[in-house]
Amino acid sequence: MKITRKSGNIPLVSIGENETCLTVGATLNGTAHANGSRDLAAAEQAAAAFLRALGVPLDRPGLAKTPRRMTKAYAELLTPREFDLTTFPNDGGYDELVLVRDIPFTSVCEHHLLPFLGRAHVGYLPGDRILGLSKLARLVELFARGPQVQERLTKQVADWLDKRLRPRGVGVVLEAEHMCMTLRGVQAGGARTVTSTLLGALRSDARSRAEFLDLVHP
Ligand SMILES: [Zn+2]
DSSP states (O other), X not given: OOEEOOTTSOOXXXXXXXXXXXXXXXXXXXXXXXXXXXXXXXXXXXHHHHHHHTTOOTTSGGGTTHHHHXXXXXXXXXXXXXXXXXXXXXXXXXXXOEEEEEEEEEEEETTTOOEEEEEEEEEEEOOSEEEOHHHHHHHHHHHHSSEEOHHHHHHHHHHHHHHHHOOSEEEEEEEEEEHHHHTSTXXXXXXXXXXXEEEEHHHHOHHHHHHHHHHHOO
C-alpha cells in the first residue's frame, strides 16, 4: 500500500498493488474547508448579523437559536465526512458494466449557497481493480459537500474514478433540482438539470455507451 499526498489537493493512491486504502476527507475537493479551519462561533455571530441586517427579528422565541442551527446546517452541507476508499483486485476478471443508480445527493450551489439535490448514476467498466459499491455513493457525497456547480461535481466524480481506479470506462450522470431556480429568479419548480461525463470506452464505444445510458434511464 502506498499513499502519497500532493500539496493540499487530491491525495494520490497507487493502484495496482494488492490493497489500496485511502482515507479522504475535508480537503479533497479543494472547495470545502478542512475541519481545523472552521470557526463555528464566528460563523454563528456572522449568521446572526446577516439575519439582523436582512430585518429578521431574532428576538422572537422561534428565531433565537436560528443562527446556531443555520451554522450547523451549513457546516454539515459544506464538510465531507471522512471515509476509507478501498479498492480490490478484480480477481474474477469481471468485465461488464458496474452501475449504481439513483444515489441521492445534496450539494450547495456556489453562486447562491442554496441547495441543489437529486440523483446520481455512477458506473464503470472494471479494469484490474474494483471498488466497494457503497464507495461510489460515498464518492458522490464527498465531492457534493462543498460549494459546487453541478457540472464540476459530475466531472470530479468521473475524473476521480478514472485516475484512481483506472477502469476501461467511466460514466456519471447527475440529475438535480436547484433551489436557486425553484425558489427564486425564474421559479422553475420541478425543472431538473442533467449533466453527464463519459470517459474511456463508455464515451468512445457506441455499444457500451448505449448500454450505460439504457440502464441509467430504463
Ligand atoms: Zn445557484
